[in-house]
Amino acid sequence: MPALYSRVAFIGLGLIASSMALAMRRAGLVESYTGHARSAETRATALDLGLIDTVHDSAAAAVQGADLVVLAVPVGAMAAIAQEIAPHLAHGATLTDVGSVKGAVIDAVSPHLPGSVQFIPGHPLAGTEHSGPAAGFAELFDNRWCILTPFEDVSADAVARLRALWEGMGANVDLMDAPHHDLVLAVTSHAPHLIAYTMVGVADDLRRVTDSEVIKYSAAGFRDFTRIAASDPTMWRDVFLNNKAATLEILGRFTEELFALQRAIRREDGDHLHAYFTRTRAIRRGIVEAGQDTDAPDFGRAALRKGTPRD
Numbered sequence: 587m588p589a590l591y592s593r594v595a596f597i598g599l600g601l602i603a604s605s606m607a608l609a610m611r612r613a614g615l616v617e618s619y620t621g622h623a624r625s626a627e628t629r630a631t632a633l634d635l636g637l638i639d640t641v642h643d644s645a646a647a648a649v650q651g652a653d654l655v656v657l658a659v660p661v662g663a664m665a666a667i668a669q670e671i672a673p674h675l676a677h678g679a680t681l682t683d684v685g686s687v688k689g690a691v692i693d694a695v696s697p698h699l700p701g702s703v704q705f706i707p708g709h710p711l712a713g714t715e716h717s718g719p720a721a722g723f724a725e726l727f728d729n730r731w732c733i734l735t736p737f738e739d740v741s742a743d744a745v746a747r748l749r750a751l752w753e754g755m756g757a758n759v760d761l762m763d764a765p766h767h768d769l770v771l772a773v774t775s776h777a778p779h780l781i782a783y784t785m786v787g788v789a790d791d792l793r794r795v796t797d798s799e800v801i802k803y804s805a806a807g808f809r810d811f812t813r814i815a816a817s818d819p820t821m822w823r824d825v826f827l828n829n830k831a832a833t834l835e836i837l838g839r840f841t842e843e844l845f846a847l848q849r850a851i852r853r854e855d856g857d858h859l860h861a862y863f864t865r866t867r868a869i870r871r872g873i874v875e876a877g878q879d880t881d882a883p884d885f886g887r888a889a890l891r892k893g894t895p896r897d
């Protein structure tokens with residue numbers, strides 16, 4: 587495939603930017619790579635790892651001459667960076683971001699941009715609990731979704747090119763509007779992360795359960811909570827502060843259902859519990875049977891098709 591862009595500038599050189607650089611290099615999607623990070627150590631690591639060809643100690647310098655600029659910093663840092671780079675963006679350049687929240691990023695970035703810049707917000711639904719330039723890997727986006735939330739006035743060619751870039755990095759691309767994205771992500775990612783943080787905090791508060799017992803006896807579910815609760819505190823603080831309405835809406839519903847389940851346990855209402863768990867099990871089966879559970883081993887899908895021995 588011929589290169590889609592001649593020069594990409596990454597602002598922020600952490601997990602997502604480094605994975606993007608490696609995935610772009612894997613498929614030869616861009617001709618030259620540059621970037622900026624705040625710390626000299628991060629800049630040096632990104633160069634040493636061969637993620638980028640050149641590095642700049644200011645975001646304004648990094649974006650000059652780039653036909654693609656990727657904002658890959660915590661959501662709360664986007665506004666100041668947009669303000670700084672706006673006068674230096676090349677005419678007709680595409681600006682995108684990878685923030686976990688879209689509405690607040692659009693509000694923070696758009697007001698600073700000159701009319702010629704094509705701003706196409708994006709969000710790869712792929713990540714890990716690790717941060718920094720050494721955490722990236724080329725396969726991160728393989729068979730994962732990337733959601734783009736462009737406004738209608740953006741050039742269709744620019745959107746098609748960015749879509750092709752994500753597909754070249756291995757991702758599947760969907761387009762939706764920003765409020766819908768923020769609600770979907772509140773349900774599927776943001777509220778679950780908060781619940782994981784809470785559960786790990788609760789386990790830690792239980793003085794009877796020492797750290798070693800928590801790890802030693804934790805089954806897969808709790809282990810995954812501890813992994814998720816090890817995610818970057820700055821990034822997740824910014825997610826909740828910037829997707830406040832949708833996460834509060836979902837957490838409100840969650841709290842109501844949790845109270846109903848608590849009451850069922852207290853009243854020994856087995857029918858309520860059984861009916862609830864039957865409904866949630868059907869949801870999981872629907873996901874697996876639709877082939878949407880990309881992490882599930884094949885034997886899991888086969889077993890579900892046949893029906894499990896406990897049915």
Ligand SMILES: NC(=O)C1=CN([C@@H]2O[C@H](COP(=O)(O)OP(=O)(O)OC[C@H]3O[C@@H](n4cnc5c(N)ncnc54)[C@H](O)[C@@H]3O)[C@@H](O)[C@H]2O)C=CC1
Nearest residue numbers: 598599600601602658659660661663685686713714717718
């Ligand atoms: N980590 C994950 O699993 C995922 C993260 N995202 C989003 O991607 C973005 C980047 O996240 P990661 O790459 O995971 O973070 P990271 O912590 O690995 O890297 C962030 C980079 O931004 C720089 N940075 C932080 N604050 C800054 C500031 N005020 N000014 C300039 N640079 C600053 C850091 O020095 C670092 O180079 C975030 O907006 C996050 O919501 C999206 C999908 C998955």
Ligand SMILES: O=C(O)C(=O)Cc1ccc(O)cc1
Nearest residue numbers: 686710711712713714715775
């Ligand atoms: O590590 C995990 O399980 C994740 O959920 C990764 C992740 C974190 C934030 C996003 O906006 C998208 C994906």
